[in-house]
Amino acid sequence: MTVMTAESMLATRILSFSYPDSPALRNLTLDFSQYNVTGIIGANGCGKSTLFMNLSGILRPQEGEVWWDEEPLEYGQKALRALRQRVVTVFQDPDQQIFYTDVESDIAFSLRNLGMDEDEVQRRTEYALQMVGAEHFRHKPIQYLSFGQKKRVAIAGALVMESDYLLLDEPTAGLDPSGRKQMIDIISNIVAQGKRIIISSHDIDLIYQICDGVYVLSEGEIVGSGTPETVFVQKEMLEKAGLEQPWLVKLHSETGLPLCKTEQALFSLLRTASVPENHEQNGEEIL
Numbered sequence: 101m102t103v104m105t106a107e108s109m110l111a112t113r114i115l116s117f118s119y120p121d122s123p124a125l126r127n128l129t130l131d132f133s134q135y136n137v138t139g140i141i142g143a144n145g146c147g148k149s150t151l152f153m154n155l156s157g158i159l160r161p162q163e164g165e166v167w168w169d170e171e172p173l174e175y176g177q178k179a180l181r182a183l184r185q186r187v188v189t190v191f192q193d194p195d196q197q198i199f200y201t202d203v204e205s206d207i208a209f210s211l212r213n214l215g216m217d218e219d220e221v222q223r224r225t226e227y228a229l230q231m232v233g234a235e236h237f238r239h240k241p242i243q244y245l246s247f248g249q250k251k252r253v254a255i256a257g258a259l260v261m262e263s264d265y266l267l268l269d270e271p272t273a274g275l276d277p278s279g280r281k282q283m284i285d286i287i288s289n290i291v292a293q294g295k296r297i298i299i300s301s302h303d304i305d306l307i308y309q310i311c312d313g314v315y316v317l318s319e320g321e322i323v324g325s326g327t328p329e330t331v332f333v334q335k336e337m338l339e340k341a342g343l344e345q346p347w348l349v350k351l352h353s354e355t356g357l358p359l360c361k362t363e364q365a366l367f368s369l370l371r372t373a374s375v376p377e378n379h380e381q382n383g384e385e386i387l
């Protein structure tokens with residue numbers, strides 16, 4: 101059962117949403133205050149972005165509710181403005197979120213829009229630049245930034261709000277391996293600051309590694325939920341939802357090696373596993 105008592109609780113209760121010509125979300129009862137990092141996974145078109153837009157009040161469900169701070173969300177201008185200071189979304193495409201031609205003004209945009217004191221604007225902008233590792237390109241015109249750098253600027257623009265929840269729609273899509281690794285570090289740093297994060301992603305290995313709770317969406321419905329360790333062993337359910345198991349889970353299922361959370365954990369386990377000298381003769385198991 102969904103418990104709705106935590107402060108800064110973000111949840112949905114029997115929420116259904118349809119676009120004029122098609123249903124998109126059906127009977128979703130979700131609780132994002134259970135975990136620090138919640139992953140939303142599912143095939144293209146299963147409803148991930150639609151769910152994010154319902155959570156931030158951009159779209160309004162026809163049935164059920166979004167719950168915020170122990171009350172059903174209200175859709176008046178004032179209530180939505182308040183919500184969007186505490187639940188901030190970073191869209192998949194950074195160009196949707198970038199309005200200015202220079203990095204610092206762009207990051208500070210929402211704070212100035214709120215009429216915040218300039219000293220505080222500077223403090224928060226510095227902090228956000230640091231969190232996403234963007235100090236070295238802070239003076240570059242945005243048009244010259246790479247896609248990955250723009251993604252970092254978009255995240256910094258959300259971080260300055262110091263919100264309770266950060267919603268990241270496909271944070272690693274379009275990033276190269278080093279950009280992806282940097283993004284994982286950025287997300288870990290944000291979590292370490294005590295923020296709750298909701299991530300939608302097709303990057304199943306990312307979700308497995310960084311989330312402590314997962315919802316699996318298929319055609320707008322929840323078909324799996326729980327900790328990554330419990331959700332990702334359900335191969336058949338994942339396949340039906342158009343997904344694959346993370347590679348570390350596959351390795352565990354196929355070989356019986358221990359289930360590791362990260363590849364670093366697996367490698368260090370393999371390095372420390374002792375191989376008896378007479379292994380070949382006596383046919384012992386290595387691990």
Ligand SMILES: Nc1ncnc2c1ncn2[C@@H]1O[C@H](COP(=O)(O)OP(=O)(O)OP(=O)(O)O)[C@@H](O)[C@H]1O
Pocket residue numbers: 119120121122123124142143144145146147148149150151
């Ligand atoms: N503006 C819209 N009008 C009508 N239907 C829409 C609209 N936006 C999305 N849909 C439909 O709603 C369903 C859910 O789309 P949504 O974009 O939420 O999926 P998604 O899980 O985010 O997909 P992806 O992985 O491709 O980003 C799809 O069937 C899609 O075609």
Ligand SMILES: [Mg+2]
Pocket residue numbers: 148149150269
């Ligand atoms: Mg989407």
